Amino acid sequence: MSVTTLDPACALVVIDLQKGITGLPTAHPSDEVVARSARLAAAFRARELPVVLVNVTGGAPGRTETSRAGGTPPADRAELVPELDRRPGDILVTKQRWGAFHGTALDPELRRRGVTQVVLAGIATSIGVESTARAAHEHGYHVTVATDAVTDLDEAAHRNSVEKIFPRLGETGTTDEIIALLG
Numbered sequence: 001m002s003v004t005t006l007d008p009a010c011a012l013v014v015i016d017l018q019k020g021i022t023g024l025p026t027a028h029p030s031d032e033v034v035a036r037s038a039r040l041a042a043a044f045r046a047r048e049l050p051v052v053l054v055n056v057t058g059g060a061p062g063r064t065e066t067s068r069a070g071g072t073p074p075a076d077r078a079e080l081v082p083e084l085d086r087r088p089g090d091i092l093v094t095k096q097r098w099g100a101f102h103g104t105a106l107d108p109e110l111r112r113r114g115v116t117q118v119v120l121a122g123i124a125t126s127i128g129v130e131s132t133a134r135a136a137h138e139h140g141y142h143v144t145v146a147t148d149a150v151t152d153l154d155e156a157a158h159r160n161s162v163e164k165i166f167p168r169l170g171e172t173g174t175t176d177e178i179i180a181l182l183g
Helices: 030-046 106-112 125-138 155-169 175-182
Strands: 010-015 051-056 091-095 117-123 142-151 171-173
Touching: 010 030, 010 125, 030 051, 030 117, 030 142, 030 175, 051 106, 051 125, 091 106, 117 125, 125 142, 125 155, 142 155, 142 175, 155 171, 171 175
Parallel strands: 010 051, 010 117, 051 091, 117 142, 142 171
Antiparallel strands: none
16 A cells, blocks of 8 residues: 555654665665665655664574674674664664564654654664564554655565565555655
8 A cells, every 4th residue: 555644643753774784785776775865864854753773782682594694794884874864853773683672772762752654764674674664563563664765675575575475464655746746
């Protein structure tokens, strides 16, 4: 379903736009995802709506068939990209798992502010963004995904999330459509 409305109490949640992730090869240019996410953040701030900036510093334990990146990560891996223009009023959530709700204070932070809807942007579509969208839906939030402000390391995974998963969890729309609905 294309985005139809935004609740008066909505928040932007930007997933993993950090130095160690935006430099990875993605299906769609990460600099465009960063630029659109920054536009969304500026629009939400201008309307005094919450902006949540999420970074990841860990990963879930356990065996997987796909190997994890090895070696020592760069020291600035978890630093948010400067284009997001982090402000003192922004909410920073550091996560250890794929989704921004698991093991973090995201839900209480949003509830405390009366948030009823989240708009999601970031990398990777099928991992951090989708996990956060699923949890937001399960927590009872209205979910909107800015489809031109997300990308993935894998085009097929990105397309599956955008075309098959997100429409079952909420609404989708472009950055311009979402900003227009902010009024």
